[in-house]
Amino acid sequence: MSHAVIDYRNLFALDRKVALVSGGSRGIGEEIVRALASAGASVMLTDILADEGHALAKDLRGRGLRAEFMRQDVADEVQWEMAVAAVVAKFGGLDILVNNAGIEKQSLIADLCFEDLQKVLDINISGVLLGCKHAVRAMRPGGIAGKGGSIINISSIAGLGGIPALSAYTASKGAVRLLTKSVAVECAQLRTAIRCNSIHPGLIDTQMAARFLQGFVDLKLAESVQASKEAFLNQVPMGELGRPQDIAAAVVYLASDAARYVTGAELHVDGGYYAM
Numbered sequence: 001m002s003h004a005v006i007d008y009r010n011l012f013a014l015d016r017k018v019a020l021v022s023g024g025s026r027g028i029g030e031e032i033v034r035a036l037a038s039a040g041a042s043v044m045l046t047d048i049l050a051d052e053g054h055a056l057a058k059d060l061r062g063r064g065l066r067a068e069f070m071r072q073d074v075a076d077e078v079q080w081e082m083a084v085a086a087v088v089a090k091f092g093g094l095d096i097l098v099n100n101a102g103i104e105k106q107s108l109i110a111d112l113c114f115e116d117l118q119k120v121l122d123i124n125i126s127g128v129l130l131g132c133k134h135a136v137r138a139m140r141p142g143g144i145a146g147k148g149g150s151i152i153n154i155s156s157i158a159g160l161g162g163i164p165a166l167s168a169y170t171a172s173k174g175a176v177r178l179l180t181k182s183v184a185v186e187c188a189q190l191r192t193a194i195r196c197n198s199i200h201p202g203l204i205d206t207q208m209a210a211r212f213l214q215g216f217v218d219l220k221l222a223e224s225v226q227a228s229k230e231a232f233l234n235q236v237p238m239g240e241l242g243r244p245q246d247i248a249a250a251v252v253y254l255a256s257d258a259a260r261y262v263t264g265a266e267l268h269v270d271g272g273y274y275a276m
């Protein structure tokens with residue numbers, strides 16, 4: 001029986017796709033922006049850090065890639081409307097949204113400050129939900145982009161189980177895991193051609209990870225950053241921290257047509273942490 005030959009390299013390519021990445025100025029978000037652009041997408045990166053964001057977009061354009069920066073606070077709904085409208089106006093569509101912006105506050109539960117809690121929930125939950133809302137409005141049939149798409153929400157291993165001194169963050173990342181599944185099921189059943197998946201990074205070597213390890217020392221839960229790191233790595237079968245590119249590669253897969261039948265999934269990129 002003859003069989004159509006599929007070019008699997010093309011299946012992973014993002015040529016002619018348009019992406020919006022929140023929190024794209026540094027860390028994991030920066031690497032996601034670099035990965036999507038180098039895989040062929042036009043990328044609008046947004047962040048509250050404007051200098052770094054402009055510099056990244058300029059660097060990518062200097063390499064012949066397509067990238068623009070726009071300042072956006074993800075906790076503000078009006079700024080989501082503006083960001084989605086801007087990416088469609090600039091690049092002619094919207095196929096990929098990566099809800100990457102997120103913050104972490106470490107505190108023992110007994111000392112949790114209400115303002116900190118509210119800020120974590122506003123950015124990590126409301127920011128992601130608002131991103132899904134405005135991307136779905138644009139991507140669904142009849143929307144200003146209208147061709148369906150892929151939404152990728154960056155959760156965490158902290159969205160899968162408990163971690164001491166991290167209750168606000170784990171609450172928010174657990175919410176991201178489940179809101180992703182609701183958006184996925186709804187969008188699939190309404191035949192919008194929109195997929196929605198979550199990625200669960202382990203500890204990734206970024207400024208956030210450095211602050212996280214230092215936080216255990218500050219809270220007197222570890223004697224030193226080195227001891228804090230060793231205690232964490234003892235729980236990672238691969239015995240090392242992850243790198244931003246490990247997460248960026250997972251984003252490229254979920255964004256691409258190779259993941260056509262994948263929605264509502266949670267992709268653990270954690271060196272085996274949750275396999276134990």
Ligand SMILES: NC(=O)c1ccc[n+]([C@@H]2O[C@H](COP(=O)([O-])OP(=O)(O)OC[C@H]3O[C@@H](n4cnc5c(N)ncnc54)[C@H](O)[C@@H]3O)[C@@H](O)[C@H]2O)c1
Nearest residue numbers: 023026027028048073074100101102156201203204206208
């Ligand atoms: N680094 C890790 O070990 C790790 C592990 C699991 C999950 N994550 C998640 O990955 C994502 C990226 O983390 P990172 O390590 O690169 O952190 P980071 O702090 O280095 O970068 C986060 C980015 O989000 C931006 N941001 C913060 N608040 C914002 C707001 N209100 N509006 C728009 N942008 C905002 C920051 O300015 C920054 O550029 C986060 O959602 C984080 O929770 C990180």
